[in-house]
Amino acid sequence: MSIAQIIQNAWNTQAKWLIVLRPLSWIYRFGFLLNKQCYKSKFKTAYHAPVPVMVIGNITVGGSGKTPLLIQLVKYLQQNQIKVGVISRGYGGQGPFPALVTVDAMPEIVGDEPCLIVQSTGVLMAVGANRQASIELLLQHAALDLIISDDGLQHWALERQLEWIVLDQNRGLGNQKLLPEGYLREPVSRLKDSTVIEHGAHPTSELNMHLEVAIPYLLNPLYDQAELFDPCLDYYAVVGIGFPQRFYQTLESLGVEQFQCHEFPDHHDYEIDDIQFEDSNPIITTEKDAVKLLPLLRQHPTFNREIWVIPVEAVLSNQCYALLNRQLSQLGIQIA
Known part of the structure; x- marks a missing residue:
């Protein structure tokens, strides 16, 4: 078993020995906050895309249901004649980047999740660590109303107008510690700044989703x-x-x-x-x-x-779609 799997299992069971990693979590927190402040203070310049950007991500490491949610939102927007494109880091892909993802793309080149997204929706999608380059590549091929970023919540180099955070009710926030002591990428307080979609069979929020098996x-x-x-x-x-x-x-x-x-x-x-x-x-x-x-x-x-x-499909509450429609309207994008 690899070290990554050992730590992941410890996160899932909230093992007490994780406390030995706390000094590394302090270092992670310092570096994360320093980088964020550099963009906030304009010491580093973030890219402002010519079309609105919506980020769908999470504050935890590991699965939260983000990809099924993104696929469902893309289908909804397509059904309502919204011209949408998607960008992603393309994690696991070897590139070269930026790269367009086609239905015949190989996961070892562009990543597994991008392949699944395009095969499920046919959406125009580009991948690469440089989100600006990916967006520019998309806009070379089509005029878009909206760009959705698959993950990238912590990628401060990209300005965004909307943020949806998926919070898995089943997995929760673990021990609520930052990496690597816990599996949080950001402090819990981050949830106050964005739209939170609760993923679970018995949600406590009106903004929720669950997965149905096909x-x-x-x-x-x-x-x-x-x-x-x-x-x-x-x-x-x-x-x-x-x-x-x-x-x-x-x-x-x-x-x-x-x-x-x-x-x-x-x-x-x-x-x-x-x-x-x-x-x-x-x-x-x-x-x-x-x-x-x-x-x-x-x-x-x-x-x-x-x-x-x-196969699984995300089922969103009516309140999710109502909120999305309002948010898009505020950006000048009208659902048909």
Whole structure:
């Protein structure tokens, strides 16, 4: 098990030994606040895009439901004739950057989440660490009404007009400590400055979302005839996401009780040996992981183990859409 996985497990269980990392958290806090103040005082110059920018992010490390929320918002805007583009860091991608993401893009080049976003929505999307360069690349290809930044909440070099922070009710804020003692990227007080969308089955806020599971599908059908998902089988749950426990809960909600957990770091670059097991039991995984597994299967056409994918869709409260409409109207963007 890697150091990253050990620390992630400690975060999830709020292990007491994390206190030994507190001096590193003090250093992180100092550096973070210093960088933020440099932009606030104009010592460093932030980029102001020619069109409004909306950042969707979180103050925690790991999965919060941000990507499903972004996908749902993009679909909503597209349905209402809003010309929207998306930018992302492209974490895990090798570049060169900035790069446009197409439906045929490879995750090792542009990152796994950008591939999933474009495959789900067809949105115009660019990735790269330099957000200004990504925005300029988008605007070379289309006139846009709005640009959504996938993550980048702490990227002060980019000015933004809207911020939505996803807060996972299930995972919460852990021990409420900054990295690396806890999994907070920013102090809890940051939640007072932006729109907070609560992600959970039993929300306490009117601004909330939850994930609904769609029909599982086979990533690699081995036979010509259609196959039905069988929750009674014994599966290998293969996941490389920030908070795998949510996926396990999803499996249990589908009636899948027999599965062996095989966890990898978030944005893991899979190799064929990662999905080789001694028996012929099927694999079950997330859409984010499937994006990386599919090219691997194409490289190994003799691989003959079924891989089932569990798709999820964000369901937003009516209040989320009402607020979004008001916020966009204030920016001169009218929902049709």
